[in-house]
Amino acid sequence: MATRKKTRIAAMADIHTKSTDKGILRSTFKEINEKADILVICGDLTDTGDEEEAKILGEGLEVLQVPVIGVLGNHDYEKGRQKIIKQILADHDMTILDGESIVVNNVAFAGVKGFGGGFEQYMLSLFGEDVMKQFVHEAVNESLQLDRALTRLEQESPELPKVVLMHYAPIKETIMGEPEQLFPFLGSSHLAEPLSRRQVTVAFHGHAHAGSPKGETATKIPIYNVALPVLRRQKKDQSFIVIEV
Numbered sequence: 001m002a003t004r005k006k007t008r009i010a011a012m013a014d015i016h017t018k019s020t021d022k023g024i025l026r027s028t029f030k031e032i033n034e035k036a037d038i039l040v041i042c043g044d045l046t047d048t049g050d051e052e053e054a055k056i057l058g059e060g061l062e063v064l065q066v067p068v069i070g071v072l073g074n075h076d077y078e079k080g081r082q083k084i085i086k087q088i089l090a091d092h093d094m095t096i097l098d099g100e101s102i103v104v105n106n107v108a109f110a111g112v113k114g115f116g117g118g119f120e121q122y123m124l125s126l127f128g129e130d131v132m133k134q135f136v137h138e139a140v141n142e143s144l145q146l147d148r149a150l151t152r153l154e155q156e157s158p159e160l161p162k163v164v165l166m167h168y169a170p171i172k173e174t175i176m177g178e179p180e181q182l183f184p185f186l187g188s189s190h191l192a193e194p195l196s197r198r199q200v201t202v203a204f205h206g207h208a209h210a211g212s213p214k215g216e217t218a219t220k221i222p223i224y225n226v227a228l229p230v231l232r233r234q235k236k237d238q239s240f241i242v243i244e245v
Contacts, residue, residue, distance in 0.1 A: 007105045009163065010036035010066075012240040013206025014227040016047040016075065017057040025060050028239045033065045036242050037105050041094075042206040042226055043073025043113060043167030046085060054085040058092035067104050069095045071111040073167035073207060097165060099145030101153045107245055108160040110149035114168030114205070115139040117188035124184060139188040142168075147194035154198060161245045164203040166191060173215025174225040175208040192217050201245050 010032045015025065032039050046053035061068055070089070076082050086096045095102055097111030117124050117139035126136050146164065153162055169175045169187030178186060186208045195203055196219040206227040213230050215223045224241065231238045 004106065006244040007038065007107045007161075008036045008242050008244050009107070010039045010240045010242050011042065011204045011224060011226040012039070012228065012231070013042035013167070013204070013225075014044040014073070014209060014229065015041065015057070016044055016228075017053045017060075018047045019050070019052050019056060021053075021060075022056050023060065025057075025239070026063055029060065029063045032240060033063075036066060036240075038066055038107065039064060039068040039240070040109070040163070040165050040204060041068065041070035042165050042204050043071050044075040044206060045070060045072065045089070046076050049076050049078030049081055049085065051081055051084045051088055054088040058088050058094070061089075061092050061094055067095070068093070069097060069102065069104065069109055069111070069165065071097055071165045071167055072113050074113075097149070099149055101149040103153075103157050103160065106160055108153040108157045108162045109165065110146060110153060110162065111165035112142045112146045112149070112191075114166040114170070114191050115142045115188060116168060116185040117190060118184040119172040119187065119189045122183070123189055139190045143188070143190040143193055146191065147197065150194055150198035150200065161201040162198060163245060164195060164200050166203065166205045167207050169205050169208055169211070169223075169225065170195060170203060171215050171217055171223050173212060174205065174223050175211040177210045177212055178208050186211070195219075195221050202243060
């Protein structure tokens with residue numbers, strides 16, 4: 001059997017495109033053309049969830065010569081225009097995953113936004129007021145959507161490496177550095193369950209700007225926090241990392 005050629009994935013998150021940001025990522029995208037085979041962007045594509053911001057990002061993406069896949073983040077939901085944002089970016093050939101999966105360059109991708117809820121023994125539970133139960137249900141539903149997407153990939157492309165994109169964190173390790181009071185709003189251990197169950201190769205997220213760059217699940221799946229502020233704390237002007245799978 002021939003050895004599968006590795007695919008270079010550039011990953012970034014929390015680019016928070018503003019209406020004044022025309023051309024701001026042009027040099028970054030040109031560099032990605034040279035260093036990667038695919039770009040993934042893990043949420044907070046816009047700064048205030050405005051379609052004009054999405055248009056600015058879409059125009060910027062036109063310089064890319066590699067496929068781009070992403071998920072939405074909480075900022076992209078701010079004005080309730082997330083469906084419009086998704087369509088604008090689709091019109092610029094960006095694939096936004098929301099419980100869906102796709103195979104690109106012999107790599108299987110699944111993506112969800114994710115949600116909060118806390119980690120490990122401190123996860124919020126389905127108990128108490130209805131509004132608290134709704135909060136926990138949101139995290140559980142995002143996890144179930146991810147599991148279904150990964151199940152489809154297992155059935156359709158079992159031989160391919162599986163890569164997951166999300167905005168919220170699936171483990172506590174990559175949000176360390178944030179105030180502990182914010183942990184329940186930065187991610188949920190529910191999101192880690194399908195990663196381990198479906199033997200994912202690697203997962204990327206953002207959202208935790210003051211978090212840590214890398215961690216792993218209990219089953220040793222590598223998790224990368226690729227929020228721009230995290231990347232730039234590691235290296236000045238760094239806007240993405242490249243991982244081979």
